[in-house]
Amino acid sequence: MRKEEIEMELAKHTDTILSFPNRGPWGDSRYRGNCSGWIPAYFINKYHAKRVAEVFAGSGTTYDVCRDMGVRYVGIDLNPNPPRDGILSMDILDDAMELPDGFYDADMVFLHPPYPSIHNVRYAGNMWQDTDGTRILRDIQEMNFEDGMKAVNHAVLRAYNAMPAGSYEVCLVGEIRAKGEYRSMMQNLAIPGILHQTFIKLQHNTVSGRRTYSGSSDFALTGHEMIAVIKKPSGYELAFVMPKRYSMDIRDSQMATWKDVVMAAVRNLGGASNNEEIYAALEHHAKAAANVNWKAKIRQTLQKLAQSGLITHVGTGQWAAA
Template sequence: MMDKNKIIGRLEKSDSTILSFPDRGPWGDSRYRGNCSGWVQAFLIWKYHVKKLAELFSGSGTGYDVAKDMGISYIGADLNPNPVRPGILTVDAIEDEVPAEFMDADFLFMHPPYSNVCRIHWAGERAGYPDPSGELRKKDLGNMDWDTFMDVLNKVVMKYYSAMMNGGRMGILMGDVRRGGLHSMLMDIVKPGQLEQIIIKAQHNTTSSASAGKYASRNFVPIAHEYLMVIKKISPYIITFSLEKKYKCDIRDSRQATWKDVVAAALQKRGGTANLEELYKEIDGHEKCHRNQHWKEKIRQTLQLYPVFQRINTGVWHFASA
């Protein structure tokens, strides 16, 4: 328990787009690895004058505890068949309908698991609830690979956004994960409605920071932040949303890439050095050639025109930066 006035006094000192709370507060259960500081929910309740907080992925009960201290209504939902607080419903966010109790909340908060790349798995393991059939594990977003996780999460976000009251807000706390490449939830997550705010939340005592010294000599920047995205529902019927779409283009078919770009790429593909016949083979058949019937002559002209290309023998060229 914590006095509401003391909570607000602390929040007033942190009123900016950068939230930094070294302690998690007296709420929830710190044994749940990956759960967030209760100061995040407290900040949202205070800042947006929340009257009823709904929370998906309620986990250790942090949101319930915060809402109680802030004197507002609360409803939560979690996969756990034995919820840790009386205000949390057992809900499969993927298959089940949005609980009716969520629909009159003026703020919906979620801090989803970060896929299996984080190696934080709850179902039947650390959360302490049984999963003898293994079915809960299949519904646990923390057990999914990144692409499946983001696809499922985006469908959940859209479903819960659709059920929100008009004028209500949704806050999603999310992060970047560096394992097998950089994965960014902020880039991949769907963004329905009106984007109101991106808040940076500082992370403390992270495994990434603990490893910083080990990787100090490499191009490794420890991840010490999460993103808190706040969106607002602005229409009862119409859902405007944005979702990242990835494109792939071969520069040999691109109108924007110059012949210099293409020739340099062809040389790099050949290890930095190639003869003319090898270069012709690399570029032949692509749009660059179709748009210029004298493409072989163009390649030779390009090689001679730029100092970055060096002739090291008759008909043999080297890319100087390779």
């Protein structure tokens, strides 16, 4: 496609909702998880990028867009036989391998990582031949969500380390609902540098979009993906936000109030419970251990909860959730 035609189409998009019903003549629509070429094209145009680098180059969508827009390109993918000459075979998780020089003077790096844990999509041994039989172990698509996100974040940080100050890192990530669980890649994404802006990419013609969900489900059909644009402010600083999951018993939490823990105990004991049972439920936990008057505190909290109607006083020293 001619550069002028591309720019004319892109000029119609003025806000952070990116909707391109056609994927354009770039890359390969049969390659699973391929993205519309209009997405890299939009950001190349927006940031006036002249040198683009890409991790997870896939079927060559961004390569083809750069060719048509007259932009220099280098990409990497785990595929041992990449489909374009500007794409090198490389495992982004192998730190013994350096990124190509083109990452070090890129003004934009694009990443469209696999959506780990969607197992009906396969790269190693399916979209490309796993020639030595070991790539399947390094294929992020094959990993569970937690390991896959660690790998994706490793890729985000590696690309960021290489980028020069002032450049943009554009990450297109999916919102996954698989096997009854909803997982947001965006919410688990590492953000080095400055989160410059986020965008929503509307989904068109996806397999999940053709599915019919029962109207009674409390899930809406996923109709979008997310794009995070990160900007690198300076040369040496490596600052990043990396989401981490914390899990503990609320009775041991420093920030849970007496109202929170007593209410949790009454609810969990179920039916009617007496003071002794409520003491026992809280006794061996950090909240009680930190207060010498913990029994009095529990009784006082129970009184207040009963006054506000959240629990009911069902007999002497007997309580139930309302």
